[in-house]
Amino acid sequence: MIEDLKNQARKRATLESPGQTLFIKGKCTMKTHSQKSWLRQSRWWLAGTVAAALLGSTNVRACEACNLVMVNKLLNGSKPSLHASEMSFLINQAEGTGAARLRTSLAALSSTPVSYPGLDLNSPSPFQAAIGGAPRPIQLAQASAPAAQRPAAAAAKHEFLDIIDRDRKLGIPETSYVLPGTKPDKKFTLVMAEGEIALGNGVIYHGFTVNGTIPGPTLIMDEGDVVELTVVNNGEVPHGVSLHAAYTQTSKYFGKIFAGETRTHTFRVTYPGVYMYHCAPGGHAIPMHTLLGQYGMMVVKPKKQKFKMDEVMGRGPDLELYMVQHELYASGKEAVEGKPAYVMFNGSLFRYVASPIKVRPGDFVRINFLNVGPNILSTFHLVGIIWDFAYWQGLPNPENTLVGGQSVLAGPTDSWVVDFRVPPDEGNYLIVNHAFGSTTRGTIGILAATKDAVRSPTVLADGPTYTPEDFAKLKAKAVRTISPFEPGSDELAAPVRLANGEKKMRISIIGNSYYPKVVAVPSGTTIEWTNDDVFAFFDGEFSGVHDVKKGNKGPSDFWSPMLGHGEKWSVTLTEKGEYNYFCTPHPYMEGIIRVE
Amino acid sequence: MIEDLKNQARKRATLESPGQTLFIKGKCTMKTHSQKSWLRQSRWWLAGTVAAALLGSTNVRACEACNLVMVNKLLNGSKPSLHASEMSFLINQAEGTGAARLRTSLAALSSTPVSYPGLDLNSPSPFQAAIGGAPRPIQLAQASAPAAQRPAAAAAKHEFLDIIDRDRKLGIPETSYVLPGTKPDKKFTLVMAEGEIALGNGVIYHGFTVNGTIPGPTLIMDEGDVVELTVVNNGEVPHGVSLHAAYTQTSKYFGKIFAGETRTHTFRVTYPGVYMYHCAPGGHAIPMHTLLGQYGMMVVKPKKQKFKMDEVMGRGPDLELYMVQHELYASGKEAVEGKPAYVMFNGSLFRYVASPIKVRPGDFVRINFLNVGPNILSTFHLVGIIWDFAYWQGLPNPENTLVGGQSVLAGPTDSWVVDFRVPPDEGNYLIVNHAFGSTTRGTIGILAATKDAVRSPTVLADGPTYTPEDFAKLKAKAVRTISPFEPGSDELAAPVRLANGEKKMRISIIGNSYYPKVVAVPSGTTIEWTNDDVFAFFDGEFSGVHDVKKGNKGPSDFWSPMLGHGEKWSVTLTEKGEYNYFCTPHPYMEGIIRVE
């Protein structure tokens, strides 16, 4: 069943450039989960879901790379997707042929904490020694793409030159594709990772970040620029990036970057506008990571066509704001259902109420507005202001230019540039999302006009940063921590109990989290999990396929098979105590059961 | 009270053309409800709600036509709408005058299964014989409209010719009205019915369909075409159709079509664009049937004005996609609240992940995009693509043409045409709704670019079809069935129980369904229903007025009066066992009570 895992690793190591030798360097992210800490990374590269699926009750956990290997293995690279029930079937088949032996051989291994800092590929790992078996080639399509980038690009130089030529003659902007080796005008780096930020109002958020903030850095470039982007995965799960200003293939270059990897790709920005970028590690994980906080604004400044307001005023704006509206969630379920805990501008609740943006009467102000969402709509409005001009998606073209208006409507990833003058009167002009339910959760700011205001010409959309000391203080004073994957603050994870006469506690697995997060039941209760995640295809951080495995707390053990969409599994718990449990493909998911 | 029902039926038969003799042909849809099957149709035409309301506890159930007759009767055709409390009052008055006699006479009839395959209108029915009474004319406005179509149209030829002449001279498109007898350029047929479809990912959906699929067929026509549309109601409840491409009166021709009826109407499509059509059987049922799955896309191709991209490229697209985003619901409550179980493109979860759409680098692609909704918004986006042009509502007019943009925003029934080029690079371009909560529930697809792709020039929005054998296999393997009106899969209808100390179980009637669908209570509990449906007007499948009548299971009987918005009714159940219950005007609604 598991015969050639090592061979696959070696093959992979050969295919990839040195910086990407996930397996050789022992970067595999089998985790030791802890209720109180974020993901911890050990360095054993051959366990994971495969072992988890075959060994029964152990503490072995899966990493993304291992999942990918196993799935490719199970499928012989022949099917693009697989329903989890079929996967369970295959695993069960495996159980019939070699699982008993595996179970015995690996019992000791799995019962002790793993720690293998280095790994010599030329000698068999303990795991492989236990397994043996003949190598069989598998196809690692997603993973091998980066390695193929250079030769593929070289090929494209010849194959697609006719398209490039055609596009140059069309009289509309070219796409963003550039030939390999094109010299960049600008360089940017995005560092993807997991982490914590302070939202203001005493709230700490535990999720995913770009360059340590939510939103990530505001990337500003000029129409026609060749941009070299470097993406570093400094986290412990796969990340990636989707770049809305790039009118070209990016998925295969930035579509999935494993922990510790770095990727670079070059493209030309040809359409001006206000764009979103966000994490995109494939499949189900694209929306999940975006929902969790990995996004930012990128703006391509027009060069060929002026904004109408610049023509009217004979100059550019006195003040230019970059405003991102975005949501954060307290559970995966609410992320999927579009019920944010908080909605804000630029990373902090009421950020510009606490620190109003200073302007002077008569100022010409431009706002680059992006609604990141990722779920709810925005009608962006300033109290006391009518736009002089609004530009759809931020392009200055006459076709996209509207006159007047009290608001601009933006769904997730929609953007506008709006231009206006501060009237000849001092006072506060409120900046709001006029969808007022979400406004009360964070989307109010103040533009404060006074005649002698010392104002900054630019306000970026980057989320706030703190020194470690200041962050520690904020955390110490925090009244609430929200964490989509874990219980979080007490009032957000109050234990759910059975109604009168009910014998079964139902838990939904949705949005890479368990819901309810904490349950309290009498001894003898049956706990039933249903996987309500829909995207049950085997790409993108083991998309939408989950299991339930007892963690490091609790008197008795349990472990479900992998569950696809709509599949259920249950266990009846009689021994009293507090159990924690997690999902082996997504070990950051955690739920708690209290048997009383 | 009920004296002239037969007379009304005869009058109706006289008014209507032979194909519409609902009453003469015995098509009345009194149902025999069964928990496990869809609506069954018997052929007795004179019972229904009238009997149900007057007879106390029986198994007689109402059909739409009977409801209409009764309501017109009660009102003498004098009021456009009536609150249910007033209706109950009228029924109670009737009880005072003739109900006792009715109750005795009809006891035997109602206690046995009814089966009257033919009916001689010249002899009294058993029901009428029992009732007697003098005929009184009533007005059946909605129902008589189709019969009046031809003479009305002939009249219009004279009455409204001045308007037709005026509109021809305005320099803008005419409306869609055509004189009777105008020869059609194209003919389409839509067959409305109830049914089941497979959504993929192991999910079966039990709802309403057009031509057996969700979405129904994509109707493509040219600007200026005279279109003859035939609508067949092959189902067992009233259906209808609303056609957004038709700029003319259609409600009175297609607004309510009884089971077994067929209607035909002709109109000219004068405005190009991408439009929605959907079921529209009047009042409350218009949104309900649309929420349940009866819709599709109709596209009017422009002839006078070219799309800008066709001018730029000097030709039409290599590939044209028709994409409908739409939602399906697991309960009527969630349909009303806008909480879909699934959101998808063209009728199947991740349809174009399982079978990616093939393109070549450099291809010029056009997408006709329609967000059917019926509730949530869409920001349609392709990863790696910026539109070259986006056309609001699918019209090629310069006024509606926008340049660039990463997304187009569409609420329910909004549409766009977007044009773009596939960049000169191979790889996958994801098609998504960028409102990412719903994306994880089904709205991801893949446009796969390879240099030698064999691609289809057209991808229609029609939902998938299956052979009966394949469908049977899918159903056998299904992990979940969702059915808005009925309990459906276990985890979607887990029995709700009382909290500690609570003596009353509250059930909401909303979206033509009971919520919670299943309750489990101790003996002696009071069950209280509240009608939360708001549209309590007597048109359109007995809009928003409901009752609660015990079905074929359970030891003791109960039956509420008709409840209007906000009205409540309760019963205390002491005998143990499982009860089912339904709504007599909407017998497909079912709830379950377990008394333990």
Add this chain to the structure above:
Amino acid sequence: MIEDLKNQARKRATLESPGQTLFIKGKCTMKTHSQKSWLRQSRWWLAGTVAAALLGSTNVRACEACNLVMVNKLLNGSKPSLHASEMSFLINQAEGTGAARLRTSLAALSSTPVSYPGLDLNSPSPFQAAIGGAPRPIQLAQASAPAAQRPAAAAAKHEFLDIIDRDRKLGIPETSYVLPGTKPDKKFTLVMAEGEIALGNGVIYHGFTVNGTIPGPTLIMDEGDVVELTVVNNGEVPHGVSLHAAYTQTSKYFGKIFAGETRTHTFRVTYPGVYMYHCAPGGHAIPMHTLLGQYGMMVVKPKKQKFKMDEVMGRGPDLELYMVQHELYASGKEAVEGKPAYVMFNGSLFRYVASPIKVRPGDFVRINFLNVGPNILSTFHLVGIIWDFAYWQGLPNPENTLVGGQSVLAGPTDSWVVDFRVPPDEGNYLIVNHAFGSTTRGTIGILAATKDAVRSPTVLADGPTYTPEDFAKLKAKAVRTISPFEPGSDELAAPVRLANGEKKMRISIIGNSYYPKVVAVPSGTTIEWTNDDVFAFFDGEFSGVHDVKKGNKGPSDFWSPMLGHGEKWSVTLTEKGEYNYFCTPHPYMEGIIRVE
């Protein structure tokens, strides 16, 4: 600690014009709360939260003005915002220095109903006499603004004339600022208050109104008009107004108007369009009051540029409709979460189904459409109609004019003008929001076309009005009352009980209301409140900061400190009975606890 309150009041009295002498006239709104009545106003101006915070358990309650004084006091005017935990800290400090004395001195005062109809500022109040202390100046920025209006404007005449001159020469419309003393072309008055309205379908709504209706009056003006607006606060809590047609500072003139106050301000409407106005009493209260019903439509008719359809037809419309789509809520929680109980056009459920709007075939119809929201989107559509032209935000400019289309999409405060012809055929044309979940809750109307229709040229967006007698009848017949702040109808406030084994009842404070509104618990249960309101800044009706104080019912007493966002407080109740409780800064908030 509280030394100079009287001095502040005197300072305030000096700053303000006679009509605004909130303190001198004894207008302070300390309330005597009653479960069954709306807010009652007493006339003691110096107690409020200060006393409440310092005295322990009393019946003294806070008014907005007192809160403002206290907060400025605590802060010495030095900070724009303060987290409630910091406030509690300050209050606790105060407790350490003078609270014991205060507690003794004020015991008698607080234990009897207060009634001080007049107040001589030259003699110390009983409260001040008890407190003593040296005056210290504080800054009442928001409150002092109206008084500064005239001198500020005079200053602006000099300071900002260059801006006014510049704007006149730009070739685009000026802002709305006018020099003091400019003679108005039109005058309007808006009266803000709390109250009840009838929604139709047997529903009474208890909330906030403008001129006694929801929506308030439709304000119609012409491009270029100088408009004098008078706003009267005829209610018992602070109100205000935000005017989207005014491109000028209005917050400091209309931003917060205390009970009994009247304000007037003048501005010129320079951009035509369809706009929203709404209540805006500062901070958190802006969205809350808007969510509660205080809004309406204001339309600036174009003079310089004609609507395209007027050019095509050579005349104006036969019929002009003003349509507001808006939502009403049954709880503050649902208001914040965007889950309306009802959605409607112009103030009543299915208003134009009950009374269809009459037109004739061939009529040219214009609809001024505004989606007030305040939360959900609208795709406005007429069955059987394609727009001839749609004008974004209601401006006739060619840039904003679109051709054709089945729908227009509008988020909260978005607006459109749409023009169309009634086709040459009689029949009903349904007016709907095509987001169909909300459609079933009230947004359906009928445009009824008959050849001899006697039609009104104008249908305004004002909510319906009733004589007191008719309203009394509607109320007597009502099946449901919804009241966001209070329990309301039984089925909307069913008592929530503990699940099996649960010892703690959790109550959320959100949207200026308690949720669940009613709880029933066994003796000995701990009740824990968490403040989930996010806007914890001290402006705008004591934004988002709440407490929990036992009211006039219940055997034992309790009173929490002020809670900021995410802060919790709990009490364990052992004595049986029904307790009511309220929030001292927002005494209209009420919850009920039943200890059994």
